Amino acid sequence: MARRTGATSERIVGAAVRLFAAKGFDATTVQEVVDAASVTKGALYHYFGSKDDLLFEIYRSLIGRQMADLDRIVAAGHDAATTVRHILVSLVETTAESVDETAVFVREMHRLDADRMASFRAERRRYHETFRAVVEQAQEAGEFSSAVPADTAVLIALGVVNQLPTWYRPDGPKSPSRLGEEIADFILAGLRPERPDVRA
């Protein structure tokens, strides 16, 4: 039947993600990847220049999706609380459906060479700054409490999500959206302005 272009390279990436997540990048041999993908080394090196390229490809697609989600949500122009909620739920959802990618990403990003590390840092910084700007503006407008610096709040929120692969189980009792809501609740509680009649 008409095989779609990229079917093979996608099988390779898929196998690589699974193995890297389970055993780590260095502990996984190229041979294991091609065996799991039912191809040979020739095929892998036909599509990818190196084992590192394979790793980078995994990051690229994950970061790309997350950045697109973030931009879309912020552009929607809701109020700060709603925006933060949407960001977190969306982030938890994509993280949950890409646990392996995220686990690999969190554990092995330090393996990137200088160039790629720089481009990765730039992307992450942009994500961080965009998120922080939302929180900061809401703090200035009095919509959020300023008790905790915007920076710290964002660091906490993103830290939680990055750590998610270590404990999230797809067959657990909570759906990703439910989890996202819970986490959003928690973060928003920390940002809720104290009301005049509330004693500290």
Added chain:
Amino acid sequence: MARRTGATSERIVGAAVRLFAAKGFDATTVQEVVDAASVTKGALYHYFGSKDDLLFEIYRSLIGRQMADLDRIVAAGHDAATTVRHILVSLVETTAESVDETAVFVREMHRLDADRMASFRAERRRYHETFRAVVEQAQEAGEFSSAVPADTAVLIALGVVNQLPTWYRPDGPKSPSRLGEEIADFILAGLRPERPDVRA
């Protein structure tokens, strides 16, 4: 396995931690470790049975310290909010002063063999359960909000700390205790009993 702790074996572990944190466990050769520690392979294999033993030694000492702190704090028998605050500040402090150990730990724990993985999971579970029990009892007593499950709250709190090595810089503007306080503030805000009519 490590025998008596002497100056040499400590130098070896110290060098290993630094290198593992900087380059990753697999990417670091034992030759690099012994060079950095100014000893030879003979010395390393005199004290440690394998490269993996070295890794495990790093975990053991870190987990040991953290469990001891936790037990001490809980045993002090303060009220829930104070206990949670102490736990988090103490955890952030030891994590900050052992950033390398924590980074290695978070990134490479999956490399443990079955036995050690089991013993590690047991320790972590005990930490988690102890922490959760504090939160849960306070929720039942009405001291904390039950809006978010105790489980999730603990997962968030520990997630933040585990992620800390990726962004914490010892030469940054905030001291570890200050950071610990900020994080504790944030977590406690999420656990503060809600007032009527609050809407997200």
Added chain:
DNA sequence: CCTCAGGTACCGACCGGTCGGTATGCTCAT
């Protein structure tokens, strides 16, 4: 219709280098 040139996708045996681990022996302190 057939042929052949050229391009893409893939195969798999092989290589150079590396790395964890070991064998052996020396040197002190006890």
Added chain:
DNA sequence: ATGAGCATACCGACCGGTCGGTACCTGAGG
């Protein structure tokens, strides 16, 4: 002299990457 504490030389397995080759498709020329 005996064992702890190390040094040095070395090994065998393994791994990322290569490279000559194959199979198939496409399309132009005959």
